[in-house]
Amino acid sequence: MTRPSTGRVAPEQRRTTGAPAPIREPGTARIAVDLLGGDHAPAVVVDGALRACQADPALHLLLVGPAEAADAVVAALDPDQRARVVTLGSDEGVRAAVRAVAEGRADAALSAGNTADTVTSAALHLGRWPGVRRPPLTAVLPSAAGRLVLLDVGSSVDPDKQTLAVHARLGAAYAAVVHEVPAPRVGLLTIGTESGKGDRLRRAVPPLLAGLDLPAGASYVGLVEGHDVVTGAVADVVVTDGFTGNVLLKGLETAYAALGSPDRTSTGVPPRAALLLGVAGTVVVCHGAASGPDVAAGIDLAARLHRRAAVPAMAALTTANEVFDER
Amino acid sequence: MTRPSTGRVAPEQRRTTGAPAPIREPGTARIAVDLLGGDHAPAVVVDGALRACQADPALHLLLVGPAEAADAVVAALDPDQRARVVTLGSDEGVRAAVRAVAEGRADAALSAGNTADTVTSAALHLGRWPGVRRPPLTAVLPSAAGRLVLLDVGSSVDPDKQTLAVHARLGAAYAAVVHEVPAPRVGLLTIGTESGKGDRLRRAVPPLLAGLDLPAGASYVGLVEGHDVVTGAVADVVVTDGFTGNVLLKGLETAYAALGSPDRTSTGVPPRAALLLGVAGTVVVCHGAASGPDVAAGIDLAARLHRRAAVPAMAALTTANEVFDER
Numbered sequence: 001m002t003r004p005s006t007g008r009v010a011p012e013q014r015r016t017t018g019a020p021a022p023i024r025e026p027g028t029a030r031i032a033v034d035l036l037g038g039d040h041a042p043a044v045v046v047d048g049a050l051r052a053c054q055a056d057p058a059l060h061l062l063l064v065g066p067a068e069a070a071d072a073v074v075a076a077l078d079p080d081q082r083a084r085v086v087t088l089g090s091d092e093g094v095r096a097a098v099r100a101v102a103e104g105r106a107d108a109a110l111s112a113g114n115t116a117d118t119v120t121s122a123a124l125h126l127g128r129w130p131g132v133r134r135p136p137l138t139a140v141l142p143s144a145a146g147r148l149v150l151l152d153v154g155s156s157v158d159p160d161k162q163t164l165a166v167h168a169r170l171g172a173a174y175a176a177v178v179h180e181v182p183a184p185r186v187g188l189l190t191i192g193t194e195s196g197k198g199d200r201l202r203r204a205v206p207p208l209l210a211g212l213d214l215p216a217g218a219s220y221v222g223l224v225e226g227h228d229v230v231t232g233a234v235a236d237v238v239v240t241d242g243f244t245g246n247v248l249l250k251g252l253e254t255a256y257a258a259l260g261s262p263d264r265t266s267t268g269v270p271p272r273a274a275l276l277l278g279v280a281g282t283v284v285v286c287h288g289a290a291s292g293p294d295v296a297a298g299i300d301l302a303a304r305l306h307r308r309a310a311v312p313a314m315a316a317l318t319t320a321n322e323v324f325d326e327r
Numbered sequence: 328m329t330r331p332s333t334g335r336v337a338p339e340q341r342r343t344t345g346a347p348a349p350i351r352e353p354g355t356a357r358i359a360v361d362l363l364g365g366d367h368a369p370a371v372v373v374d375g376a377l378r379a380c381q382a383d384p385a386l387h388l389l390l391v392g393p394a395e396a397a398d399a400v401v402a403a404l405d406p407d408q409r410a411r412v413v414t415l416g417s418d419e420g421v422r423a424a425v426r427a428v429a430e431g432r433a434d435a436a437l438s439a440g441n442t443a444d445t446v447t448s449a450a451l452h453l454g455r456w457p458g459v460r461r462p463p464l465t466a467v468l469p470s471a472a473g474r475l476v477l478l479d480v481g482s483s484v485d486p487d488k489q490t491l492a493v494h495a496r497l498g499a500a501y502a503a504v505v506h507e508v509p510a511p512r513v514g515l516l517t518i519g520t521e522s523g524k525g526d527r528l529r530r531a532v533p534p535l536l537a538g539l540d541l542p543a544g545a546s547y548v549g550l551v552e553g554h555d556v557v558t559g560a561v562a563d564v565v566v567t568d569g570f571t572g573n574v575l576l577k578g579l580e581t582a583y584a585a586l587g588s589p590d591r592t593s594t595g596v597p598p599r600a601a602l603l604l605g606v607a608g609t610v611v612v613c614h615g616a617a618s619g620p621d622v623a624a625g626i627d628l629a630a631r632l633h634r635r636a637a638v639p640a641m642a643a644l645t646t647a648n649e650v651f652d653e654r
Contacts, residue, residue, distance in 0.1 A: 114521075115519075144585065154518055154519075157518070157526040157527075158527050189574060190574075191481055191484070191569070191573035191574060192442075192481075192615065194441075198484065198570065199485045199568075199570045200484075200485050202570070225573075226574040226575065226576065226579075226580075226581070227577045227578065227580070229578050230578055230581040230582050230585065231581065240574075241526075242518070243517075243518055243571065244574055246518035246519075246552075246553065247552070247567075247571055247574070247575055248553065249553065250518075250552050250553030251553035251554065251556050251557055251575050251578060251579055252553075252579070253553075253554070254553065254554035254558065255557050255579060255582045255583070255586070256582070256586070258471065258557065259582070259583070259587050259589060260586050262582065262585050262586060288519065
């Protein structure tokens with residue numbers, strides 16, 4: 001496996017000391033794509049990769065998986081575009097894609113495969129930020145007020161309260177860096193805003209969140225409910241466990257796909273893909289049931305996050321001034 | 328307090344033996360309304376009571392709460408209609424409303440107050456069906472396929488697996504009796520349909536559901552996800568804990584209110600109110616933030632459930648052939 005001849009952008013992570021700063025080529029983004037991930041792999045991943053390539057001339061892909069699937073992408077491209085696609089034969093799927101990011105051969109990785117495998121691979125090969133035990137999947141939903149960050153949407157099930165506090169910090173950083181929200185408002189998702197409502201976890205977390213030092217001038221605005229995720233009126237970031245977040249995300253995404261977005265002012269709907277936040281690299285996860293356009297939107301999200309160096313910026317925000325309670 | 332002069336319909340519960348069968352007057356429904364329940368009580372409850380009265384000439388109300396609030400309803404009615412509204416001065420709120428049902432002075436009770444208080448009052452004064460420890464709030468959502476029963480939406484937080492099995496039975500009975508679904512399909516809400524996905528509870532429940540004797544020819548169809556609640560394609564009944572169900576319900580209801588119903592064929596959207604299922608009486612719960620029209624829709628739901636004797640029919644279905652594992 002050799003580096004692609006173009007798009008030689010060094011990874012933004014694990015380069016904080018020692019090595020000279022790499023030359024960044026802002027337009028180019030090299031995305032390692034797991035051809036084996038997802039319910040309909042490799043067909044929909046191949047479809048998504050092609051769509052992404054055709055939509056973004058500065059995109060380079062490292063296709064990880066069976067050679068024949070990768071070849072299908074290459075063959076469908078104009079001959080002068082084929083150098084943008086490099087193949088990495090592997091039966092490891094997401095693990096090899098994430099390792100390519102760790103080794104500097106790609107700028108970001110994308111998989112529609114099993115979330116737990118992706119989280120494990122990313123933690124192993126890229127490393128987690130200080131204090132992050134379970135990196136949350138961070139999704140963006142349209143809301144009546146614009147865009148809303150919802151996390152976790154599937155990584156942490158049965159989390160403890162400390163994990164939700166970490167989600168609050170990470171979500172605040174996402175809203176500040178990616179959505180450029182000044183002083184993001186962070187809410188905790190529960191089922192009633194009176195004190196004492198909610199399950200054991202939700203009754204335990206508020207005091208911790210209220211005392212938390214949030215990055216980017218963010219503030220904890222207290223308890224929010226399901227309807228607040230639709231309106232976006234009271235919070236820019238909504239924190240929850242991965243079970244509840246996944247159920248709500250899949251419900252609302254499907255409703256919006258059928259009925260239209262609640263955000264009447266926006267030009268586009270957020271991609272049906274989520275960033276694995278809190279690992280030292282850009283890793284995007286698509287639904288297992290993602291379509292070709294969903295995969296293309298996920299690749300585009302990975303490229304956009306890379307181009308604006310969002311992950312290192314979020315890492316700097318959340319780890320700058322101490323922070324995480326490691327207990 | 329005397330009985331209203333009209334609408335002398337005896338309660339359908341606690342009358343299984345001994346006393347002669349009461350004469351049922353099918354059109355009349357006497358609903359005890361908690362004027363003190365809800366974030367904007369009594370104003371929105373008064374508004375809802377008036378709307379309900381005006382829409383349904385066979386409706387009788389027992390207004391439980393401050394006399395001046397009840398008087399406002401009476402005063403707004405035509406003089407010849409005022410006999411349909413009876414006042415029960417009380418500062419007990421839902422407890423007095425539920426007791427009125429237990430004592431045969433009303434056919435059903437409605438509150439927009441604290442759910443836990445309503446559940447406790449109903450369990451105390453009406454009694455629970457055999458095997459039901461935590462009566463679930465049972466909601467109906469429009470789906471692309473028609474209507475879907477979602478339970479629990481707020482009564483049980485941190486339930487055990489046995490509670491979810493009871494929800495499966497009760498939800499099947501609801502779909503069969505109220506929606507007249509032959510052989511309802513019952514699914515368990517989780518975050519991925521592969522085996523082993525989900526949190527501790529969701530990993531523990533499927534074997535129990537798979538072995539369950541469901542009423543009304545219902546069958547357990549396995550794991551479902553958030554999007555299945557919107558489409559309604561794979562299940563008529565979706566079982567979950569009260570936390571997840573409440574979050575999803577409030578999210579989807581708000582999305583549908585803003586964007587339209589996913590059920591393009593129906594003439595009406597289900598009321599934003601839920602039946603407390605598994606108690607020996609008809610008790611309907613509205614959101615704390617319910618509007619006047621929401622309260623009116625909840626009163627209408629209570630009246631419709633009473634008129635078709637839905638609660639005793641569901642009780643008969645779920646308790647007929649033994650059933651609940653009391654462990």
